Amino acid sequence: MEVKERYRLLYDGACPICSREVLWLHRRRPEVIEAVDIAAQDFDAAGFGLSDDQVDAALYGIRPDGSVTVGMDSLREAYRLAGLGWLMNWTGWWPARPAFDVFYRWFARNRIRIGRLLGRQDDCGDNCRF
Numbered sequence: 206m207e208v209k210e211r212y213r214l215l216y217d218g219a220c221p222i223c224s225r226e227v228l229w230l231h232r233r234r235p236e237v238i239e240a241v242d243i244a245a246q247d248f249d250a251a252g253f254g255l256s257d258d259q260v261d262a263a264l265y266g267i268r269p270d271g272s273v274t275v276g277m278d279s280l281r282e283a284y285r286l287a288g289l290g291w292l293m294n295w296t297g298w299w300p301a302r303p304a305f306d307v308f309y310r311w312f313a314r315n316r317i318r319i320g321r322l323l324g325r326q327d328d329c330g331d332n333c334r335f
Contacts (some may be wrong), residue, residue, distance in 0.1 A: 216264055233304055243261070
């Protein structure tokens, strides 16, 4: 049986919203999507050719061919691979794309606070990597 490499999503496991979404996508298609927690003690961003600052700032996706997606492009790709591309494709079309890309960057900077406001607690308290 041939084992194909998967699309690897580098997500912040300390972010309850991020964890819920990425792990949901992974469970839909575990043979295609791998969830890699950047908050794990043994995570090494350099192993992916990235810095800690980069992976803390946005969701990164690594395709089997080594090409990289960032932010909303990573989500769009993951949803497509999970068979749910129709839910996210339109966020890549003009004029929605620039607005969603700006919203994503704002969300990424404020993800822990947003999770707390929504009643979701992170596992790291005040000791998150960023």
